[in-house]
Amino acid sequence: MASLEDRILAGLDAEQRQVATTLNGPLCVLAGAGTGKTRAITHRIAYGVHSGVYKPSSLLAVTFTARAAAEMRSRLRELGAGAVQTRTFHAAALRQLQYFWPQAIGGSLPGIVDYKAPLITEAARRLRTNADRATVRDLAAEIEWAKVSMLTPESYVAAAADRGQPGGLDTITVSRIFQSYEDVKTDRQYIDFEDVLLLTVAILEDDERVAASVRDQYRHFVVDEYQDVSPLQQRLLDLWLGGRDELCVVGDASQTIYSFTGATPRHLLDFPAKYQDAPVVKLVRDYRSTPQVVHLANRVLAARRPEPGVPDRDIAWPTPLELIAQRDPGPEPDFIEAKDDEAEAAEVAARIKKLLAAGTPASEIAILYRTNGQSEAYEQALTAQGIGYLLRGGERFFNRREVRDAMLQLRSASRTAADESVPQLTRDILVSLGYSNIAPSGGGAVREKWESLSALVGLADEMAAARVDADTPFTLHAFVTELEERSASQHAPTIQGVTLASLHAAKGLEWDAVFLVGLSEGLMPISFADDQAGYDEERRLLYVGITRARVHLSLSWSLARTPGGRAHRRPSRFLDGLRPAGSSRTQGTARAAKRKALAxxxxxxxxxxxxxxxxxxxxxxxxxxxxxxxxxxxxxxxxxxxxxxxxxxxxxxxxxxxxxxxxxxxxxxxxxxxxxxxxxxxxxxxxxxxxxxxxxxxxx
The missing domain is CATH 1.10.150.80 (HRDC domain)
Incomplete structure (x- = not known):
């Protein structure tokens, strides 16, 4: 019988196996979309633990979302390495800050602000500056960018000279509000999420005892989505390492879509120069998407050219990874041109109804758009077709009453449950809350409640299937533990319903069928992209959207905003050369209008x-x-x-x-x-x- 270590490596391709078996020293993994990066790094960690190279408590795996950390934690548990710490940067820093604050600073850690808006409103009021809700939102985003870029109110002015005017305010005014916001926090004894990182950095820099203690505990680090690291997060990572090089980073510069938050691929791109002996492994075998989808994604990146007449500021465009599809062929991507937004939404809903009739589950279909304001038309169109949907960013799954009640009953039953099938026990327990094997025929609250309970049953089935060959039995107690961890990280199970989400919110997710909608100039690229960096980020965002699709992919746009309106719109410039010739009846482009205005x-x-x-x-x-x-x-x-x-x-x-x-x-x-x-x-x-x-x- 093969050893556990051999079983961990079984099923990995050559490049993934190289990642999994390179256990010491620096390692850079360039992983394209759908190439199995999470599989590669979780198997690397598990292989290191079972071969004795890693002590589970001495390895810290860091990623950027609580959902991604929870998924990694679940996979490691299935691989017998559940003791490894997997956290977001903020969660890891907060844990250290809470532990070391009494000895490094003294007293209790200040309260953490969940929402900046009230404090920013108060800060603006102190300066006799009126700020509406939209302005406060813009100021919050700008202050977050400044802090993760390690800027003070004083240094912000020079650094933000070319960032436009958040909320219509000049940089001097923003700087003053920034300082006032910091004063309000101090007065009320609060810190924000950026302060968690800043204070952890400060303690590690100033207190050698604390730094030595952290470095003694964590000897090995893995950082996922490394292209999204901010200067502040990189500074924290450097302090954790303390000059050591036991670091594995994984990322893809072509999926950098959060530059507005301070994320930069510079650390990923500079890694081989910083660690000159580090192996660089490229994962390019795409296991997610059909060759047709992969081909279109590659073409979108390959078509990038400098935009005429816009500032470039020496923006570098790293050579993208060219993905190689591993799946069987599928249908060609569809390009849909509609006369107006309403017609576009109706056509998308009609096509989704056909997919559902052909057997595609609703949970495997997504409509992705550039801005959240675009969702309403699709909500109405799906409702008109009698199709259920869920809006990413709505009420959190684990906050729903029926889910909280279900977890209470499952937790109570886990104390006395016999050695029975967990999926069947889950079904039996949830019957009292309204679960049945057959979905209710109606909609509304009854259907939503059933969908929530059904998602819990589905998760029990999924986990039981994954633990068939595990050394330890899958118990109801283990299931409840998984639910509690998912609740803490808001890692919701799959719910039946078409997903409506922004392109940014779709990062890290995938579906059998994806509809990319509203792909017209002004929305893709967004109208306020006005330099080369902005256009490049928008192109990467479209690439991320395309690579969410496994089989079916539709790209659509409309010629007018409202029925009967003038057809002034044209398809996104990123579709030039990709969409069928003659698909648009409009004349001219926004770029031509800009050039004419400048001439x-x-x-x-x-x-x-x-x-x-x-x-x-x-x-x-x-x-x-x-x-x-x-x-x-x-x-x-x-x-x-x-x-x-x-x-x-x-x-x-x-x-x-x-x-x-x-x-x-x-x-x-x-x-x-x-x-x-x-x-x-x-x-x-x-x-x-x-x-x-x-x-x-x-x-x-």
Whole structure:
């Protein structure tokens, strides 16, 4: 009979086996989407533990989401290495901070802020600065970026010179609010999640006893999704290592989609130079997707070219990994052009209904979009077809009442349960809460409750099947322990229903069928991507979306926002050369419009004379020429602006000046991309007010 170590290595391909058997020293794993990176590193850890190279308590595996950490923990448990610590950076740092705070600082650790918004609102109020909800959200994101980039309020101003204006505020104002926010936290004895990392770094730098204690415990480190490491996280990792090189990193620069949070692939790309003896193993065999999906994903990255007329700031584009499909062939990706958003959503829902009829489970279908605001049309279209769905980012699974009740009953039963089938015990216990083997025919709350209980039964079946060959029996107590760990990390089991999610939220997930929707200029790439780095990130985001699909892939866009609206939209530039020729009836591109706007001195579009002053340039005509807009539209825009200004206690001109409203009325843009080209409509205002403005223009 093969040894346990041999069984751990069985089934790995040549590159995965190289990862699993390289146990000492630095190791860099470049792993493309769907290439089995989690399998490779969990088998590496388990092989190291069972061969005696690793002591389970001396290895720390770090990833970026609680869900990913929980999945890794479950796999390690199945491989007999459940004692290995698998945590997010924040969870690992918080545990160390809680343990060492009394001896390093003294007293109790301050409370941790769950939401920054109330404190930022108070910080702005102290400075007599009005900040609406959208501005507070933008400020929270900017402060988080600054802190993970290890910037202070003072150093922020210079570092953020080219980051635009969050919430429409200049860098000096943001810096002052940043400092005021830190003061509010100090006054109320709070710290935030970024402070957890910063304070851990500070203690490790300042107290050699603490640093020595941490380094004595952890001798080996594994970091997953290394392309998403921020400067602050890298600093913490360096302190954990203390100059040692027992580090395995895994990542893919082509899946860097969180740069706005401070993530950078620089650490991954520089790893071979930093550790010159480190082996670099490339995982390129794609086990997830069909050759047709893989081919399209490769082409999206290969088609990258510098964007004409935009700042590049010497942006590097590392050579992407070229994936090699391992699955059998499947259908070619579909490209869908719809006349408007409503028609696009209806067509997607109709195709999903056909997939369901053909046997694809609803839980294996996803609709992915660029912004959360796009979900409503698809919710309505799926409802009209009688198709259930779940919105990622909605109520958390383990917070649902029926799930909490189920866990209570399972926990109580686990104390006296006999040595019986865990799946059958789970079914018997959950019957009292409304579970049955047959789904209810209706919808609403009854169906949602059944779906939750069914997901728990499905997880029991899945775990029992995975533990068939395990050395220890699968008990109800083990199942309850798994549920409690999943609850702590919000690692929910699969629920039947079509998934609606943003492209960012879909990272790390996969489905049999994926619909990438709203792929038009202004949404993909998003309208506020205005330099090479921004366009590159948007291309990577589309690549991530494509690689979520196993078999069926549809890419769609619409020509107009509303039924009967003007067909001003065009498909995403990233689809050029990929979609069928002649699939779009629109003329011109947003890029051409930008280049035209930048060419030569501004002249009146009516009489051709040179324009004087900002107002004339914004309107594109001189003061002597007649207005080219509908007065009723202009007045509707002014009325809307007044309501917004009064609701937020702001002067009306802070929302938009009259000249900008005139320019909007004259341009009469049909979508966000066109609206973003109007002078005076920056990225922040476009995101905050864009949909409302288009609604006013569309109803005129």
């Amino acid at each position: 030569g001195p501004p002249t009146c579009r009516t009489c051709g004379t040179l324009l004087n002053g900002a107002a004339e340039r914004k309107l594109g005509r001189c003061g002597n020429c007649p207005a080219g807009y509908d007065e009723a539209v202009f007045e509707n825009l002014r009325s809307w602006r007044l309501q917004i200004a009064q609701a937020n206690s702001l002067p009306a001109f802070v929302i938009f000046t009259d000249a900008t409203l005139m320019a909007i009325a004259e341009a009469n843009p049909g979508d966000l991309a066109a609206l973003g080209l109007v002078s005076g409509v920056g990225p922040g205002k476009l995101e905050r007010y864009g949909d409302a403005i288009l609604q006013i223009l569309g109803s005129a």
